[in-house]
Amino acid sequence: MAKTYGVISTKGGVGKTTVAANLGGILTDMNQRVLIIDADFQQSLSNFYHKQVHQPKN
Ligand SMILES: Nc1ncnc2c1ncn2[C@@H]1O[C@H](COP(=O)(O)OP(=O)(O)OP(=O)(O)O)[C@@H](O)[C@H]1O
Ligand SMILES: [Mg+2]
Numbered sequence: 450m451a452k453t454y455g456v457i458s459t460k461g462g463v464g465k466t467t468v469a470a471n472l473g474g475i476l477t478d479m480n481q482r483v484l485i486i487d488a489d490f491q492q493s494l495s496n497f498y499h500k501q502v503h504q505p506k507n
Contacts, residue, residue: 470497 456469466489473485487494 466494466497470494 454472456465456472458465469485473483476483485494
């Protein structure tokens with residue numbers, strides 16, 4: 450069964466994004482299937498991961 454975790458604080462800059470990124474990484478290392486959704490327009494969570502964009506040939 451899927452579980453949903455939220456990392457929430459009303460205060461800015463306290464480490465929410467860092468915790469979310471590392472929590473996702475740890476759960477992945479534990480062979481869990483993880484979907485992390487970055488809803489922040491600054492895309493700071495997405496920037497934790499290398500983007501691999503493959504352009505189709507021709
Ligand atoms: N455990 C920690 N120890 C030291 N520095 C940390 C720790 N966790 C996060 N930081 C640093 O604190 C800063 C803010 O972290 P982060 O961006 O994760 O916070 P945030 O709560 O997501 O911020 P925002 O409210 O802007 O989204 C970053 O520079 C990050 O590297
Ligand atoms: Mg953040």
